[in-house]
């Protein structure tokens with residue numbers, strides 16, 4: 001992999017410590033009474049900067065719930081969540097919206113591209129949300145897409161692209177605004193082995209930066225080799241944390 | 249972000265056209281029906297409009313509208329003339345006469361009697377004959393629509409005679425006249441002839457037409473006339489307004505049109521609202537993704553409103569345009585009245601605004617409550 005990173009890390013202020021994500025005693029309950037679901041039953045987790053953490057475990061064990069809380073789209077029932085030095089639990093909901101806008105990149109299992117926007121326009125969306133002029137945003141997005149090998153697909157609509165290509169557009173969208181936290185929920189599960197491998201390579205290569213933490217939720221044991229660490233969940237708890245092939 | 253909203257909307261062609269159709273349907277129905285209604289109301293005042301010279305109409309104090317004739321004694325003309333501020337005043341006769349044609353058939357006619365000396369209130373659209381011929385004995389002028397009604401298919405010909413109240417009338421001119429609500433032929437003659445053509449009554453003076461002295465406001469002179477004579481004196485505009493008010497209040501016409509307009513409003517709202525809602529639901533994951541990526545609820549709200557505004561503007565333009573086209577293409581048909589004043593455009597715009605607002609409400613609620621976490625669910 002000779003390609004150099006397209007996104008030079010922006011100069012950042014020195015961080016209070018080297019932990020990007022600190023989760024302590026987090027629980028999450030859905031519903032109430034008879035239909036109460038305890039999705040998380042007390043999770044502790046640290047993710048340092050520059051690391052790619054894999055979150056694995058059986059279906060329904062709470063992986064999506066946990067990353068949603070870390071990304072600031074879901075509030076925990078109890079516990080402490082400090083991400084990039086900011087206390088998400090104490091934050092107002094408007095504050096969380098701005099936090100996500102400025103700091104979080106998302107890659108979803110279902111891509112969630114806007115069907116009537118081209119690849120370049122889709123990848124530019126986070127910059128537009130942040131208030132950048134459209135032309136400038138699209139230009140920056142084109143650059144990222146070119147580095148992801150989609151230089152000849154810039155003006156394609158999602159429907160005109162394969163799943164792997166769409167997921168690459170989604171990765172471009174996730175990193176175009178230099179977020180310091182990247183959250184990917186099952187990014188490869190809709191892809192075949194080859195596209196899954198390419199996708200994970202791109203995430204490992206482009207997303208993992210010294211000032212950025214990456215959390216990838218996956219079922220897919222084929223992608224374990226890309227991880228620094230692998231956290232395995234079971235029934236709302238983190239059962240074990242192992243060093244991945246990449247880590248050390 | 250509004251650009252993204254616009255792309256989302258036009259990207260979904262079927263829904264986009266569906267919403268526009270709903271708005272268009274409502275705008276068309278509302279604008280078209282209101283214009284026909286205005287056209288009808290316009291007809292009711294056509295005889296006031298056709299008398300262009302004098303600014304003031306004086307009449308019995310109980311007169312409600314132009315066709316509501318309550319004759320005055322002839323001496324009232326002189327009482328009006330004597331009011332300070334009145335520059336001049338003339339008599340004006342308006343009534344219905346039964347005419348017996350040479351062929352032996354009878355026709356009801358609107359009989360207008362003009363001041364003998366000045367012929368004030370004379371038709372403006374004379375296209376056959378000369379106005380001065382009205383001074384000849386028994387001379388009358390008829391409107392072209394009336395002529396065609398009495399003698400259908402026959403060419404215009406002067407010199408035709410008929411009888412009213414057993415007196416001979418000779419056609420000396422044919423004029424264009426605004427269509428009236430009653431749709432009877434209109435016959436113009438001198439005041440002195442008109443009172444002979446009309447069934448004999450003790451009082452015959454229908455209206456006194458007056459003009460204020462230069463520099464005086466017609467409204468003030470009207471007040472002065474009323475104070476001094478006890479008669480009802482109205483400016484031309486006031487009389488039109490009073491006549492229209494009468495038709496609004498005392499006939500079922502407005503109710504019928506209001507029902508159709510309301511129906512257009514409801515059906516349009518239903519179509520536009522339902523399609524808009526389906527569009528939003530179909531795009532709910534995209535909205536959720538935008539929210540997850542840090543779009544505020546406020547921005548999301550503006551996006552939905554912008555989408556509504558866009559279909560509103562297009563639907564309004566097309567609807568009003570089609571209504572105008574309808575009016576234009578039906579201009580030759582004498583049966584249909586069509587008049588689209590700016591008030592109709594404003595009213596339709598307000599209706600469309602409400603439709604779009606109502607149609608957006610459900611969608612707005614839906615996108616505001618959507619949990620950004622849904623985007624993680626498969």
Ligand SMILES: Nc1ncnc2c1ncn2[C@@H]1O[C@H](COP(=O)(O)OP(=O)(O)OP(=O)(O)O)[C@@H](O)[C@H]1O
Nearest residue numbers: 030031037038039058059060061062063064065066
């Ligand atoms: N919004 C919700 N309302 C009610 N229950 C929920 C909600 N979201 C998650 N749950 C429940 O919480 C538990 C954990 O769900 P979660 O989606 O986090 O699991 P997961 O590990 O991501 O599973 P999968 O591998 O299938 O994606 C499940 O039992 C799920 O049914």
Ligand SMILES: [Mg+2]
Nearest residue numbers: 063064065185
């Ligand atoms: Mg999940």
